[in-house]
């Protein structure tokens with residue numbers, strides 16, 4: 592077996608394919624990997640250091656913040672606070688973007704992140720992830736971010752599970768790296784991952800179905816019906832962490848769904864467009880999957896506000912095409 596391909600080496604080799612590259616995006620991705628290692632080490636000792644539990648504060652959406660949400664957010668904000676690489680960052684945990692001063696004023700990039708996705712898993716040692724999205728800086732204001740997901744230059748996530756994984760795309764495929772704790776380096780484990788066109792698992796919180804549309808309810812019922820020729824029934828695979836569920840889907844296919852939920856004040860869904868939907872949609876599309884609201888491609892959407900949410904279905908092409916049929920009210924009939 593040849594020398595292990597470290598994340599740094601992979602990124603620098605990728606940079607060579609872009610003669611105009613300045614190396615700043617490469618450095619940015621490498622910084623994110625360091626931030627991921629720092630967050631992983633905080634999570635690993637959280638029970639020992641008693642850093643679980645509530646921070647006693649709420650985020651801009653009125654949700655309780657966990658101490659580790661805040662800690663992860665601080666680590667990420669610190670990560671870009673030097674070297675003039677990043678002009679400003681926006682976070683699910685911050686009401687407004689955090690703008691860096693000094694040599695960062697004219698930096699080329701803005702970074703967005705969900706510091707710890709899967710908040711309900713934080714205190715129970717469940718799967719968690721940091722989701723990130725890198726965009727070009729335009730005039731250095733919030734307006735730079737209220738743009739379609741197609742304008743992301745790179746995106747991905749750091750998955751905190753039995754292994755710590757770094758998964759990203761910069762538009763030429765989606766790649767998976769695993770942290771080797773013995774050397775503290777992320778090593779390439781899957782180059783250009785391609786997801787199955789169809790899977791056997793679905794991830795949705797059915798406890799909320801009362802608030803769903805008829806189309807959403809019928810779609811989930813359709814997945815549960817027995818019909819071998821169409822690969823049904825599907826099995827429920829809902830971990831409480833979107834990034835964990837999407838990572839499973841990247842490997843096994845299937846679908847993650849968070850519909851609009853009229854009964855709980857989430858008429859436009861729960862999942863944030865900028866911090867969760869856009870970056871995960873970029874990765875999944877690069878792996879051959881799709882992400883849809885049912886009526887629109889997620890990457891084509893531009894938010895009106897920083898913390899906008901959308902209903903989302905993300906997964907294999909077969910599952911998403913079927914979802915759009917049910918959303919349009921044509922169901923599976925035409926497919927016979």
Ligand code: FBP
Nearest residue numbers: 707708709710711796831832833834
């Ligand atoms: P957070 O970013 O606040 O964790 O919200 C997103 C999320 O936790 C997803 O990761 C997960 O799939 C979903 O919300 C769980 O929501 P619910 O508890 O309503 O099923």
